[in-house]
Amino acid sequence: MQVWDDKQWLQNFEMRKNSFLQLCAELALTLQSKASKMRAALSVEKYMVIAMWKVATPDCYQWVANQFGVRKSTVGTVLTQVCRSIDCILLQRTVSLGNVCEIVDGFTAMGFPNCGEAIDGTHIPILAPDRLVAEYINRKGYFSMVLQVLVDHRGHFTDISVGWSEKVHDLRIFWNTGIYRKLQAGTFFPDQKIPVGDVEMPIVILGDPAYPLLPWLMKPYSGNLESSKEHFNNRLSSCGMTIACVFGRLKALWRCL
Structure with a gap:
């Protein structure tokens, strides 16, 4: 000191x-x-x-x-x-939604318009639990629980859910969060829409292929893609990298994780 x-x-x-x-x-x-x-x-x-x-x-x-x-x-x-x-x-x-206009502008500058958050999960190593041991062994062979987070364009956590086992699918974890219910009800973000073709697009969050395609949740196209869909995937991926960097910083700073 x-x-x-x-x-x-x-x-x-x-x-x-x-x-x-x-x-x-x-x-x-x-x-x-x-x-x-x-x-x-x-x-x-x-x-x-x-x-x-x-x-x-x-x-x-x-x-x-x-x-x-x-x-x-x-x-x-x-x-x-x-x-x-x-x-x-x-x-x-600390873990709360910040200035939505600032977040949307940040993701727009990164290439994806009217985006409010990115979502993903990571494994946190744990000691073998006393019960349901097999449920917590992940595909890499060690015991872990899942941390699922939403982050903004700067990589700040805005929502977290932790404690689920490896055997629980990312989608089920998301369905059981309060943030899902708010997004589904349209109460998490302000009612701010932009025209995309014939569609009024609300503020969305970005996820990987494990998540469902919803009016407020964008995921990448799969399969053999034409150039416009590849371009969409590239834009989504570049913004989604924010959350991968967040997990890298989290585990580099707090090495017990």
């Missing part, structure tokens, strides 16, 4: 010191530790530094415990409490 500069903070915690202190201030009320006969109470800063080190590195609990002079079980408890606090206090404020 006293001697590291921003470069050292970024190298070790993927954030600058000011960002770390702001995060501590946001979560302070939910991270008050109590002293016991065995040890003194942990400060909010120590709570956060243990949790951030664990998620920013591939280190095991025992190594993190040795690094910060706590017990292995304490690392697990601290990590759980910090994640729950972030989920409770910061998630809805």
